[in-house]
Amino acid sequence: MTATTVHQPTHREALWALEDAFERGDLITVFGRCTVEYDGRAASSLGVGRRLLVLKPDGTALVHTDENQKPVNWQPPGSEHHAAVRDGRLRVRSVHTSPDETLAVRFETVEQLSAMSVSGRRDLSVTGSEADLRNALLDRPALIESGFEPLATERPTDAGPIDLFGRDSDGRPVVVELKRRRVGPSAASQLQRYVAAIEREEGDNAAVRGILVAPSVTDRARRLLAEHELEFVAVEPPSSTGDAGENNTLDTEPAETNAFDLAVDDSAHDSAGDATGNDESEAAGTVPADEESN
Amino acid sequence: MTATTVHQPTHREALWALEDAFERGDLITVFGRCTVEYDGRAASSLGVGRRLLVLKPDGTALVHTDENQKPVNWQPPGSEHHAAVRDGRLRVRSVHTSPDETLAVRFETVEQLSAMSVSGRRDLSVTGSEADLRNALLDRPALIESGFEPLATERPTDAGPIDLFGRDSDGRPVVVELKRRRVGPSAASQLQRYVAAIEREEGDNAAVRGILVAPSVTDRARRLLAEHELEFVAVEPPSSTGDAGENNTLDTEPAETNAFDLAVDDSAHDSAGDATGNDESEAAGTVPADEESN
DNA sequence: CGTGCCAGGTGCCAT
């Protein structure tokens, strides 16, 4: 069986199920009336209510209610889950170190507890990202400006990495900042920082141009750009919905996905549970394990 | 019963359970092997794998795997959930409009499906926010500088609202930007924008000071501050562990948030209940009207 | 409903 569930368990039965699930490294969901306390980067307290608790084998904890996409409370990956029965009530604590933070869920009643082995495949490919936009523009630099010649991406500067750096047809340095969404003032500031950094690098006489590339720009940002004599070029966001896309069937390789409609088709591109003697049993589960990713 | 579960249901049984759950406005969890497709603000595709699907009565959909805090795929609140059996397989689509986006989950096998009535109480209060920091500084302006006199918070300017505005003991205008965490270059830029905006307002002769208040600052940001003659004041964030005031005891409200049921009658195709003879049954659930919040 | 900005942002990848 790949998924086990206990209904209306006693708090102690729930604890046993949790211990087993921790042992197996399962994904766990617990539903019941509970209160939640968090203390760490901030502090919060949640009164009693019916909620869904999700415990992942990587140490993640999520407390979900009725609505909203984000959990009302949570604990980041790398935490260690502890379960115990105290005063006859199931209590789940999820503890993280560095930064130190703790999530404590105290159950009044446990309606249901499920454990399932989830071999999550995360071979997700997303098109329409900023990287896609950059690649599209590298393919067709004229979309930015006729005669524009890209020289580098992520070019490092004093002020951070420049999305796209190149020269115009007159040989003047051009700093290009890419945004996949409508931009506000902060993007203008960011571009300004980069332009200033390049000007410092190249010398005072250098006339460095700055171009913000995005689908659109707010009024305020447009004014800021004008103030600093920076430019704006509009590019459309990814089409996706427009035509019969059916673009991505991914397997191993990111297959040519037409990311931006303007740009033709190019792609982008445990624990141990030891009973502590008294009326306090405990179980813990986690996965710290650093794996070299990439 | 407040939580119902079906184990290893047939795809059609799962559909029935979904229909009932939609009807009741339940929080739903589905576990099984599935593929996921998303198309909207971006586009993505997820190969087959064992995952947990959470459907909320407010239209939220979450696809969770084994690890990570964020779902691998999701749909924001306000979407409409549709369920159908197609080619003998359970298929859940969650559709959002404006922005248009669709999440489609196709199940190979359904291991388990649970529905639970969740009275979500979101009576959460968090301490340690930027607002907390601001209030603390309003209480003790000397923490910023001896003689500093706060005049306004969220003071509007051309460049956006200033966290805290006041005057120093010499009567010079002071722009204060608050950050609850260690700050990078963007905060320095932000402060610089605000200072420039106030200088434009007050006239050229105005010597406007800018103070960045945060626990600490990165080297690069410190350099940027120096360049623009901006200042930095280190202030520790409020210690959550110290006093942590037991803030919220909120009133008990039944909270009639049954979302699905009321909304759905307008849907064109709604063949619920009896066997639809064919291999295509469908159910839909969504969010209701907005209730006056606050 | 768009605009702007904070967030316990999260996640990713660089140094």
Place this chain on the structure above:
DNA sequence: ATGGCACTTGGCACG
């Protein structure tokens, strides 16, 4: 580890 930044950012408050 820290830093810098993108993100289907999410969420809220305000014009």
